[in-house]
Amino acid sequence: MRLMPQAAKLPAASPVEIAVDFDSSIQSLGALDAAAYRLIGAATCRIDRVGDRYVCRLAPSSNPKRGAAFNPDDMKERFLNLVVDENLRARVAEKTEGVRNVILALAFGSLAATQKDAG
Amino acid sequence: MARFLAPEAFSAATEDLSLLPFNLERTGTNQYLVANMVGDFIRLTEDEMNRLIDLRIKPGDGLYEKAYAGHLITGTNQKAQRQLLAARLRSRMSFLQQVTPLHIFVVTLRCEHSCPYCQVSRRSVDRERFDMSEDTAIRALRIAFAAPTPTIKIEFQGGEPLLNFPLIRQIVEAARRDAPDGKKLEFVIASNLALLTDEVLDFCRVNSILLSTSLDGPGDLHNRNRPRPGGNSHQLAVEGIRRAQTALGRDRVGALMTTTEASLNRVENIIDEYLRLDLDGIFLRPLSPYGFCCQDQAI
Numbered sequence: 307m308r309l310m311p312q313a314a315k316l317p318a319a320s321p322v323e324i325a326v327d328f329d330s331s332i333q334s335l336g337a338l339d340a341a342a343y344r345l346i347g348a349a350t351c352r353i354d355r356v357g358d359r360y361v362c363r364l365a366p367s368s369n370p371k372r373g374a375a376f377n378p379d380d381m382k383e384r385f386l387n388l389v390v391d392e393n394l395r396a397r398v399a400e401k402t403e404g405v406r407n408v409i410l411a412l413a414f415g416s417l418a419a420t421q422k423d424a425g
Numbered sequence: 426m427a428r429f430l431a432p433e434a435f436s437a438a439t440e441d442l443s444l445l446p447f448n449l450e451r452t453g454t455n456q457y458l459v460a461n462m463v464g465d466f467i468r469l470t471e472d473e474m475n476r477l478i479d480l481r482i483k484p485g486d487g488l489y490e491k492a493y494a495g496h497l498i499t500g501t502n503q504k505a506q507r508q509l510l511a512a513r514l515r516s517r518m519s520f521l522q523q524v525t526p527l528h529i530f531v532v533t534l535r536c537e538h539s540c541p542y543c544q545v546s547r548r549s550v551d552r553e554r555f556d557m558s559e560d561t562a563i564r565a566l567r568i569a570f571a572a573p574t575p576t577i578k579i580e581f582q583g584g585e586p587l588l589n590f591p592l593i594r595q596i597v598e599a600a601r602r603d604a605p606d607g608k609k610l611e612f613v614i615a616s617n618l619a620l621l622t623d624e625v626l627d628f629c630r631v632n633s634i635l636l637s638t639s640l641d642g643p644g645d646l647h648n649r650n651r652p653r654p655g656g657n658s659h660q661l662a663v664e665g666i667r668r669a670q671t672a673l674g675r676d677r678v679g680a681l682m683t684t685t686e687a688s689l690n691r692v693e694n695i696i697d698e699y700l701r702l703d704l705d706g707i708f709l710r711p712l713s714p715y716g717f718c719c720q721d722q723a724i
Contacts, residue, residue, distance in 0.1 A: 387451060391449065391450075391451050394449060394474065394478065395448075395449060397478055398444065398446070398447060398449070398478060399446075401443075401444050401478070402443075402444050402445060402446040402447075405443060405444075405445060405446065405499075405507065406446040406462075408507055409445075409446070409462060409507050409510050409511045409514065410511075410514075412507060412508060412511030413510075413511040413512070413514040413515040413518075414515065414518075417515075417522070
């Protein structure tokens with residue numbers, strides 16, 4: 307088993323921990339990392355690679371921000387929603403990368419030329 | 426007999442559409458806030474979001490019109506919308522071409538208040554460690570002078586900057602003395618006014634220094650948010666505002682309020698307090714996620 311870098315540290319003895327696993331051939335690690343990051347303050351998430359699965363071990367934060375305490379079911383649902391949203395963002399980014407570059411070039415390309423002329 | 430084609434025949438083909446870049450944020454179980462490249466936003470349901478991303482939309486279905494108006498889709502060969510977004514993006518980001526005229530001098534991290542929402546992680550002791558040195562101040566002033574803007578605004582912050590008023594005096598005098606020809610100088614002291622003295626007011630008047638202070642609302646709310654020894658932060662702030670208005674002019678002192686949970690149902694009280702003090706504007710400052718603010722769970 308190859309351990310992936312931790313997205314967040316797991317408390318030594320967490321009272322409640324649940325695991326959610328994903329098929330690594332269809333789920334990107336980047337989206338899981340981003341979802342784990344968004345959980346900070348409410349829960350921790352450690353991501354391990356086990357065979358062809360990414361296993362995300364979720365535990366409520368020992369010192370949650372007010373109003374952010376989770377029960378296990380809520381924590382799992384929140385994490386899955388976050389992963390869905392990250393996957394959506396990745397799809398949008400992938401589909402729009404070309405036009406995004408065109409718009410950025412239209413917006414700022416002339417400035418680069420001006421800077422070059424001045425330099 | 427000739428017949429009209431069905432309405433669908435006149436619609437733009439879906440394959441001619443393409444997505445434009447956007448950001449999304451889930452705001453509820455079935456709701457997304459979707460913002461285009463220049464920050465215009467609309468709300469979409471989860472189903473609408475999926476239809477949009479898959480471009481399963483067509484004229485007349487409502488979502489097509491919403492997405493088009495929101496600059497979330499465009500015709501693949503349509504240049505105008507890309508050019509429009511580019512022009513708006515260039516305008517929106519034009520501030521990046523300007524060097525900032527604002528230079529903030531944190532002359533001390535010390536403060537006699539202990540506000541739980543403090544963004545600075547104030548210190549109460551050790552002048553040596555937590556006050557800006559004269560050497561640092563003069564070097565910072567040189568950096569400010571290097572800015573190619575015709576006007577430089579120097580704002581003194583803390584901690585409570587009046588705890589290091591001698592350095593403020595030195596910086597203002599050095600700036601007046603050493604500023605490059607033609608460079609216009611503006612000064613602001615951001616202070617809780619608890620330590621305001623006639624000496625400070627005289628100096629502000631002579632050097633056209635603006636005062637910016639904190640007023641979170643009526644006494645109970647303000648003192649709850651902004652504790653200090655004696656529990657009289659509000660009283661001192663109000664006295665300071667009035668003295669400054671008299672000594673410097675009504676428009677030479679302004680106030681802002683920091684919004685906490687306790688403020689949310691006190692809107693009218695807060696506005697009344699500002700009106701009572703003849704302050705003609707309220708700047709709503711959200712909590713800044715820095716310093717002590719990050720550590721406190723109850724604000």
